[in-house]
Amino acid sequence: MPIITNIEDLKRIYKRRTPKMFYDYAESGSWTEQTFRENTSDFEKIRLRQRIAVDMSGRTTATQMIGQDVSMPVALAPVGLTGMQCADGEIKAARAAEKFGVPFTLSTMSICSIEDVAENTTAPFWFQVYTLRDDDFMRNLVDRAKAAKCSALVITVDLQILGQRHKDLKNGLSAPPKLTVKSIANMMTKAHWGLGMLGTKRRFFGNVVGHAKGVSDPSSLASWTAEAFDPTLDWKKIAKIKKMWGGKVILKGILDADDARMALEVGADAIIVSNHGGRQLDGAISSIRALPSILEAVGDKIEVHLDSGIRSGQDVLKACALGAKGTYIGRAFVYGLGAMGEAGVTKALEVIHKELDTSMALCGHRDLKDVGRDVLLVPEDFEGRWV
Numbered sequence: 291m292p293i294i295t296n297i298e299d300l301k302r303i304y305k306r307r308t309p310k311m312f313y314d315y316a317e318s319g320s321w322t323e324q325t326f327r328e329n330t331s332d333f334e335k336i337r338l339r340q341r342i343a344v345d346m347s348g349r350t351t352a353t354q355m356i357g358q359d360v361s362m363p364v365a366l367a368p369v370g371l372t373g374m375q376c377a378d379g380e381i382k383a384a385r386a387a388e389k390f391g392v393p394f395t396l397s398t399m400s401i402c403s404i405e406d407v408a409e410n411t412t413a414p415f416w417f418q419v420y421t422l423r424d425d426d427f428m429r430n431l432v433d434r435a436k437a438a439k440c441s442a443l444v445i446t447v448d449l450q451i452l453g454q455r456h457k458d459l460k461n462g463l464s465a466p467p468k469l470t471v472k473s474i475a476n477m478m479t480k481a482h483w484g485l486g487m488l489g490t491k492r493r494f495f496g497n498v499v500g501h502a503k504g505v506s507d508p509s510s511l512a513s514w515t516a517e518a519f520d521p522t523l524d525w526k527k528i529a530k531i532k533k534m535w536g537g538k539v540i541l542k543g544i545l546d547a548d549d550a551r552m553a554l555e556v557g558a559d560a561i562i563v564s565n566h567g568g569r570q571l572d573g574a575i576s577s578i579r580a581l582p583s584i585l586e587a588v589g590d591k592i593e594v595h596l597d598s599g600i601r602s603g604q605d606v607l608k609a610c611a612l613g614a615k616g617t618y619i620g621r622a623f624v625y626g627l628g629a630m631g632e633a634g635v636t637k638a639l640e641v642i643h644k645e646l647d648t649s650m651a652l653c654g655h656r657d658l659k660d661v662g663r664d665v666l667l668v669p670e671d672f673e674g675r676w677v
């Protein structure tokens with residue numbers, strides 16, 4: 291196994307091993323990718339305060355997210371088409387998360403189905419839903435997640451319509467990939483990936499094909515996807531889905547304090563400050579920059595989580611020190627998965643854990659739950675003065 295010391299190492303291997311279409315799908319933001327870039331570069335603007343002569347023995351990063359024990363406050367974010375990055379990708383990622391003691395979130399647009407993941411894991415996972423026009427299908431999805439004993443429903447609220455990623459259009463992204471001269475030529479250089487795909491039956495959108503009306507075979511899926519998302523989503527519908535579910539609900543995709551207050555009113559258990567990894571509204575501010583004002587508005591009344599741009603344990607430390615009770619990684623685990631399957635996801639989690647633990651210690655803390663704003667040096671104009 292090559293020596294992996296950081297997430298960037300996993301990304302390099304991932305790029306080499308994965309068909310271009312799927313690498314580009316993950317490694318893109320919408321339009322100019324300004325928000326995608328700033329999600330990571332804004333983390334770099336915050337510095338850590340080094341402290342010395344503090345006992346560093348007996349450290350722990352263990353805490354809770356929505357009342358569930360976690361070995362560190364880092365969940366795996368819902369990522370569509372994970373099973374195209376690596377054969378049976380969702381199952382492998384869920385297993386790695388389970389062994390590490392962190393939550394795994396399955397996307398509606400996954401390749402492995404809810405049932406596939408439930409059969410191949412033992413810890414309850416979280417299920418992410420998009421709000422869809424087809425009420426029957428929506429209800430059926432929620433029932434399937436209940437039957438699979440999912441312990442939280444993550445409702446994504448920032449994708450009624452799709453932000454455009456230029457590369458996906460140019461590459462003709464599809465699952466399974468369309469066979470063109472270009473895509474075949476590229477896939478022939480990805481032997482490991484290809485063998486994995488030949489060895490699995492899971493190559494279509496497992497939660498959709500055979501469940502949504504008129505989608506019994508994959509060829510009709512493209513038109514279903516274009517039509518499926520509900521453009522009329524509003525807070526009443528969010529409340530309706532919450533009631534339909536009846537368990538813990540996390541609202542994903544909040545970037546504004548006013549929306550955070552609405553999430554509170556609707557009774558969500560947690561919100562995720564997120565701009566969908568820079569894949570939706572290009573030009574929106576980074577999640578880490580949006581976090582302080584949202585915490586100020588609702589932080590003492592609801593659990594606030596964050597994703598978008600986390601590539602290291604130091605990023606996790608910064609988000610938690612500002613006040614987030616949990617974080618999520620999207621691309622960071624996808625890099626690991628595409629590089630080395632389940633072992634790669636484990637490696638990504640190990641890298642992040644080690645960086646988090648060491649940075650916490652060097653900032654003078656032994657328990658992540660005690661870490662506060664005092665470990666950070668934040669530029670005065672970090673949040674920006676916008677008019």
Ligand SMILES: Cc1cc2nc3c(=O)[nH]c(=O)nc-3n(C[C@H](O)[C@H](O)[C@H](O)COP(=O)(O)O)c2cc1C
Pocket residue numbers: 315316317329367368369370371397398399418446542564565566567568569597598599600618619620621622
């Ligand atoms: C390839 C890819 C696919 C994604 N698919 C979904 C999805 O199906 N549902 C969802 O709610 N978010 C989806 N997201 C957004 C992630 O859940 C998460 O918000 C984002 O990846 C966080 O940013 P990061 O990748 O910088 O960690 C996706 C992100 C990526 C990179």
